[in-house]
Amino acid sequence: MRKRVTRSKPVVWLSKEIPNDKCFTTTFKHYEKFQFKKIVGEIGDYILISNADAAEPDTEEGCDAARIISLYEDPSNKNDPYRAKVQWYSRPSDLPNGCFNKIEPIAFFEREVVEDHRPFDTDVSIETFFKKCFITLAHTKESDNIIKDAPLYHYICRYRLIASGRKKGNIEPVLEDERKALQMFSTPKKSISTTMTPKTPNSLIKRMSRISVSESKSWNVSKNDGTKILLKRAILTDKNEKESPIKLTPNKSSKHEHGIVKTPKSSRKLNKNTIEELLSMELKENSDDELPTLIIKQHVPTTPKRKSQVKIVNETPKKVLLFEDEEKESIATRSGRAGRKSRHPVNYVEEEISPVKRTPRKKVIKNDSDDDFKPAPKTPMTPKTPKTPKTPRTYVAKTPKHSVTKRILTSELTPTLHSRAHSLDNKIQDYLNENQSLPGRESQMEEILSFVKNKLLDNMSGCMYISGVPGTGKTATVNSALKSLKDEVDLPDFQLVEVNGMRIAEPRQAYVQIYKQLTGKSVVWEQACTLLEKRFTTPGPRRTPTVLVVDELDALCTRRQDVLYSIMEWASHNSALLTVLAVANTMDLPERALAARVASRLGLTRLTFPPYTHTQLQCIVATRLAGANVTPDAVQLIARKVAAVSGDARRALALCARALELAGARAAGLKEVQQALGEAASSAAVRAIRNCSPAERLMLRAVAAEVERTGSDETTLSRALGTAAALVALDGRPYKSAVSIRAPTPSQAQAICARLAAVKLLLMEPKPAEPRLLLNVSVDDVHYATKQIAV
Numbered sequence: 001m002r003k004r005v006t007r008s009k010p011v012v013w014l015s016k017e018i019p020n021d022k023c024f025t026t027t028f029k030h031y032e033k034f035q036f037k038k039i040v041g042e043i044g045d046y047i048l049i050s051n052a053d054a055a056e057p058d059t060e061e062g063c064d065a066a067r068i069i070s071l072y073e074d075p076s077n078k079n080d081p082y083r084a085k086v087q088w089y090s091r092p093s094d095l096p097n098g099c100f101n102k103i104e105p106i107a108f109f110e111r112e113v114v115e116d117h118r119p120f121d122t123d124v125s126i127e128t129f130f131k132k133c134f135i136t137l138a139h140t141k142e143s144d145n146i147i148k149d150a151p152l153y154h155y156i157c158r159y160r161l162i163a164s165g166r167k168k169g170n171i172e173p174v175l176e177d178e179r180k181a182l183q184m185f186s187t188p189k190k191s192i193s194t195t196m197t198p199k200t201p202n203s204l205i206k207r208m209s210r211i212s213v214s215e216s217k218s219w220n221v222s223k224n225d226g227t228k229i230l231l232k233r234a235i236l237t238d239k240n241e242k243e244s245p246i247k248l249t250p251n252k253s254s255k256h257e258h259g260i261v262k263t264p265k266s267s268r269k270l271n272k273n274t275i276e277e278l279l280s281m282e283l284k285e286n287s288d289d290e291l292p293t294l295i296i297k298q299h300v301p302t303t304p305k306r307k308s309q310v311k312i313v314n315e316t317p318k319k320v321l322l323f324e325d326e327e328k329e330s331i332a333t334r335s336g337r338a339g340r341k342s343r344h345p346v347n348y349v350e351e352e353i354s355p356v357k358r359t360p361r362k363k364v365i366k367n368d369s370d371d372d373f374k375p376a377p378k379t380p381m382t383p384k385t386p387k388t389p390k391t392p393r394t395y396v397a398k399t400p401k402h403s404v405t406k407r408i409l410t411s412e413l414t415p416t417l418h419s420r421a422h423s424l425d426n427k428i429q430d431y432l433n434e435n436q437s438l439p440g441r442e443s444q445m446e447e448i449l450s451f452v453k454n455k456l457l458d459n460m461s462g463c464m465y466i467s468g469v470p471g472t473g474k475t476a477t478v479n480s481a482l483k484s485l486k487d488e489v490d491l492p493d494f495q496l497v498e499v500n501g502m503r504i505a506e507p508r509q510a511y512v513q514i515y516k517q518l519t520g521k522s523v524v525w526e527q528a529c530t531l532l533e534k535r536f537t538t539p540g541p542r543r544t545p546t547v548l549v550v551d552e553l554d555a556l557c558t559r560r561q562d563v564l565y566s567i568m569e570w571a572s573h574n575s576a577l578l579t580v581l582a583v584a585n586t587m588d589l590p591e592r593a594l595a596a597r598v599a600s601r602l603g604l605t606r607l608t609f610p611p612y613t614h615t616q617l618q619c620i621v622a623t624r625l626a627g628a629n630v631t632p633d634a635v636q637l638i639a640r641k642v643a644a645v646s647g648d649a650r651r652a653l654a655l656c657a658r659a660l661e662l663a664g665a666r667a668a669g670l671k672e673v674q675q676a677l678g679e680a681a682s683s684a685a686v687r688a689i690r691n692c693s694p695a696e697r698l699m700l701r702a703v704a705a706e707v708e709r710t711g712s713d714e715t716t717l718s719r720a721l722g723t724a725a726a727l728v729a730l731d732g733r734p735y736k737s738a739v740s741i742r743a744p745t746p747s748q749a750q751a752i753c754a755r756l757a758a759v760k761l762l763l764m765e766p767k768p769a770e771p772r773l774l775l776n777v778s779v780d781d782v783h784y785a786t787k788q789i790a791v
């Protein structure tokens with residue numbers, strides 16, 4: 001007889017089920033205590049929870065801290081029945097930058113967490129628990145002694161983040177008494193007299209020092225007005241300042257030269273005599289129901305004039321503590337925040353973030369609203385501008401498009417207009433009007449914006465396939481859309497990942513790059529692929545949405561379709577929170593690469609960028625080169641010429657820049673534009689093409705059309721032949737040389753290509769079965785030479 005194997009339960013409940021009347025639900029069984037592996041925990045415990053998206057989820061680094069709010073079993077959830085509701089705590093580096101906008105910089109401790117009230121999923125599987133941890137809730141002014149000798153997995157928490165809006169939130173003290181104290185001090189500005197001395201907690205002590213109270217005297221302070229904690233804070237801060245002036249004050253400040261704090265005149269007397277005395281004041285905590293009592297045990301000497309009673313004005317909602325001799329002045333008119341500022345000047349913070357400091361103990365977050373678009377420290381973004389990537393085979397990234405072939409011939413042909421267009425990019429930059437819109441791309445911009453926005457707002461995933469011939473503004477529009485999305489306050493934060501197919505040596509390096517940008521970790525492609533697969537196919541409660549831009553997608557699809565498939569497949573899982581913007585030159589790439597059936601299952605949203613018309617090009621040149629001295633008829637000529645060939649804005653701008661270069665100090669007019677066009681048309685490549693026979697030109701056009709269609713420099717003889725036949729059919733009449741030609745036969749085509757390879761216009765890899773062809777000049781040069789653009 002076969003033995004039935006019973007799997008032992010991964011989680012064991014160590015307490016009785018909590019009766020239903022207490023937990024308000026009948027479907028779930030609630031408990032107080034559990035055991036999972038070696039972890040024995042209960043409600044209220046702090047726990048480290050493995051983050052499925054982290055590089056190493058089973059390490060302290062790869063976990064997020066949380067407090068257990070409830071524990072329950074959901075029998076209907078067959079895969080993961082043991083659940084917990086938690087309150088999340090985040091590392092300061094994981095907080096949105098916007099939450100620091102309204103407050104002074106905070107010097108966070110290395111082992112500090114922030115109670116996070118953003119709308120994360122708070123329902124987690126107990127099986128994702130990694131270890132128990134400890135979190136000490138502390139006052140914001142608490143010194144680091146509290147965690148100096150803290151054991152492993154021990155954190156301090158001084159702040160909490162209350163979400164306001166999607167991206168922003170407010171940071172405030174985590175302890176209620178401190179929040180109340182601060183509230184009390186944030187009296188509306190109108191009550192502040194301009195001539196009044198700032199009433200910081202510091203000044204509060206000074207004032208207190210002037211009060212003479214007999215030893216036996218005590219008086220009550222409303223428990224809710226926070227005065228008690230305020231005094232405690234103020235005293236503690238002064239004590240800290242006195243004890244470690246160097247640590248809390250900037251060296252740069254003239255006031256604090258040599259690390260010595262010069263006491264302001266008004267408080268000199270206080271510092272000399274009274275800090276210790278004040279410290280002996282005891283704040284006596286009463287029972288919860290009673291009001292706290294402030295007892296000043298020691299007599300503090302003051303002038304007789306000041307000898308007065310302190311009066312507690314118990315007004316609601318704003319409670320102020322008034323002195324009899326200064327009734328008009330409220331000592332609580334300055335918020336506690338102002339007090340903090342004086343003790344944590346910005347310079348101090350700047351010192352802390354100095355890169356020289358190798359192992360900073362405190363992480364400092366500055367309030368800089370512009371940081372929103374800066375890369376998160378753990379996940380650096382790949383810049384869009386050409387930059388040497390860190391992959392070992394960097395040569396691909398350094399060379400422009402069509403690089404494989406260009407490298408061979410650079411000594412033999414003068415630069416083509418295409419390559420010049422790239423080299424002129426820098427020159428264009430000189431004339432660029434940076435803050436312009438993208439004329440002619442308004443609708444495409446709108447579509448990209450609304451696509452990404454909807455995905456982010458609906459917590460969904462999706463892929464938009466963006467195609468169009470080179471220079472039609474795809475990259476520029478996507479970049480501009482992303483920038484404006486990053487600036488939108490009402491959108492959830494997202495992590496931007498960028499991969500450019502032309503800048504990676506091998507398609508599978510895309511996995512490595514994506515993973516590196518998401519986690520900051522470099523792993524081999526196989527591992528990156530597995531980890532990404534796991535990340536994007538399993539839900540993660542604290543997942544930040546990802547927007548992945550894959551530019552020059554064509555280059556990823558030349559040989560391996562698995563990368564394209566994986567990326568698009570991940571984006572079909574809504575729990576992945578992954579929005580892909582795939583940018584390519586070829587319209588039907590997904591169908592060709594993945595088979596129509598698969599492509600349609602992936603449900604891509606498509607967006608096409610048509611070539612620019614001459615009016616659009618005119619507008620683009622006019623706006624981008626607004627400050628440049630080009631006559632309107634010159635701009636018009638360029639626009640018309642380029643629109644007739646390719647509708648490529650890059651080329652139009654490059655021609656303009658060249659005309660400006662030729663004009664020198666004068667305005668660039670028709671003459672210079674003619675000359676620039678002439679140069680373009682008379683490049684060595686163009687001349688060489690013009691010297692070809694009609695049949696050779698046809699084959700070149702066919703190869704160029706294939707290159708344009710696929711985005712790859714490489715094609716096969718049979719594909720080129722097919723395209724040549726299509727071109728002949730399209731032309732529908734004798735070829736331009738007046739010699740009627742038909743599409744060549746395969747053997748003729750091979751001979752033609754061999755001739756073209758001999759003059760280095762093509763490169764041919766003579767494989768017996770299927771010769772491979774590489775275009776060794778730019779597509780534009782083929783257009784220019786074969787379309788016989790008049791100059």
Ligand SMILES: Nc1ncnc2c1ncn2[C@@H]1O[C@H](COP(=O)(O)OP(=O)(O)OP(=O)(O)O)[C@@H](O)[C@H]1O
Binds near residue numbers: 585620
């Ligand atoms: N509508 C426009 N307004 C202003 N400048 C534009 C516009 N469209 C394109 N450009 C400029 O033309 C150049 C090429 O644009 P971009 O790189 O976006 O084209 P692309 O379609 O992505 O080309 P490729 O397919 O070669 O990557 C850039 O300098 C870009 O700023």
